[in-house]
Amino acid sequence: MITVSVSHLVKRYGKKVALDDVSADIEGGSFFCILGEPGAGKTTLLRIIAGLEIPEEGNVFFDGKEVTLVPAQKRDVAMVFQDFALYPHLTVFENIASPLRASRMEENRIRDSIQLVAHFLKIDHLLDRSPLFISGGERQRVAIARALVKKPKIALFDEPLVNLDFKIREDMRAQFKLMQKEFKQTIVFATPDPVDAMSMADQVLVLHEGKVQQLSTVWEAYFRPANLFVATYLGFPPMNVIEGELRTINSQTVWQASSLQVEVTDRVGGEREKERTVLLGIRPEHIVLGEEKELKVRWEGEVVLSEVVGSDTIVHVRVDDEVVLRSFVPGIYRVAVGENVKVGFERGDVYLFRENGETLAFPKRFWKGE
Amino acid sequence: MFQAKSRKIKTPYYLILPPQFLIWVVVIFPLIWAVYISFHDWNPTISPQRTFVGIGNYLAVLRDIRFLSALGRMLYYSGLGVTIQLVLGTVIALALVEYIRSPRIRTTVLVLFLLPMMMAEAVAAQMWTLLITDTGTINNILVWLGFSPVGWRAKELALTTIMIVDIWQWTALPLLIAYAARISIPEGLYESARLDGASKWLILRRITLPYMRVPLAIAFLLRFMDSYKFLDKVFIMTYGGPGTATELPTFYLYQTAFSYFKVGYGAAMSWIFGFIAIVAMFLFWRLAKSV
Known part of the structure; x- marks a missing residue:
């Protein structure tokens, strides 16, 4: 297990800046997730760690030793590509064996290593088949087997779940976590899907347009996002964001957007004078529909849409002329469009952001360590 | 309706x-x-009379030393010549992709390699005939470099000379096919192999060549078919000579039927020659499939 560090990486493709001053430490044995939209620079970062690309600026270190210019062949790194890149003219067995053959391992040791990893990934029965004639999920497990069989210093996964259907994706998330524990493998996992990060990652690096938005544990990124981008990116459905202003009413600080008000005195401290436009964020899972007496903030509105996602419901409620809030209701919740409902949430669950997107205040929930 | x-x-x-x-x-x-x-003995320059001889012509062709040695020459010329074209073309194509990164330079070099192929066979043959005379440019260069001049059209060398000229002109075809085959291999496989730690030799053996197998077999077949019916360069550069040193079956066939006007004998020979081609193609496909 080694610690991988990248420092101040810059990579351009023509005029497009793929990575802009990216630094991170990836601890040995950890599950490290690179999260970002398509084009954020995730693949470029993986390829630089793998040695398939050389950065224009910055360095890569394996256990403190600089490897920026060391070719991929000599880095002892494995990578699972988005399209799996299996050799179609070789059997599954030979595909998995290829890194071992490259290192001139003895035939019976090759066989044993492959048996072990194939058994774990439940692909023993496919070993004689051609990768052309197995399913997408099986192909992916073959690609993973090929990456893990040589016990690389670090295993890189480039969006391996995006090509798979929903059900297999669910299974694979659990498998990945188990696998990482079983093989005590350092894993770097690039994904556009925050659910992947939240279900598997120890650490998460959020990238946006080549720039690091946040590098922290995944829960810290969820509860204490560095900025509006991270806040809205992590979590599904995405956070509700309403633009408003801070006002002082009866010596209390109040966030206000036309008819909507939230008292935030204890949240903004001395900053209240400086901030005029402030964005208020509230996660859909923290908004409760109906009469809940305990809640400090209660608004009224009209249901504009109710969608059932899986076995949960997302209800869209118009609480002001231009403001529609999404509320996440566990289970199937039946409500008619046009119906008037009450929405409520805790003041402590509110996020506040400056106009430029920087976070002004985190929810209280995390402060108590709940 | x-x-x-x-x-x-x-x-x-x-x-x-x-x-x-x-x-x-x-x-x-x-x-x-x-x-x-x-099945007839017929020389139209002597008489319009055709004499039925049964399979006599066929038996005579199979015993004809001149025909059999022409076949032997073709085996040498096609087998060695086409193999060299194929190997050379593949090596150049792989080197172009491996060592020339700039697409513009790569295309320029590729076009330069293709130029000989765009030349008419007869023009190329005529040009080389002038270059390889005893006091021609090539010998002049050799002498200038301190070597002794070479008798390119002497009995021992003439067929090889034609083969070299053919290689010069036609290596471009397998080169083009190999190049197209190589650039159609997904780059991801190479990156994957590099991460596996595979050496360049292993990558060549395990990815590149297996992938290029079918296109290369087709290139071989195309060139083999061309060399089978090969006539132009022999006709222009040596006219089968000196003696019968460069006489290939096609040339002997042409001579028999249209110079000596032994039409029946020529027809039997062309059927035998054609039959050999069919068998060769059949064997080739069996081989190409099994590899």
């Missing part, structure tokens, strides 16, 4: 009638005619 329908069905047949007619006149009838002629 019925008439309209039947006319509709017949129309396609009417449409293919002209080419059908041409094929019958130019291909099928001469083939059948050649079978008929091959």
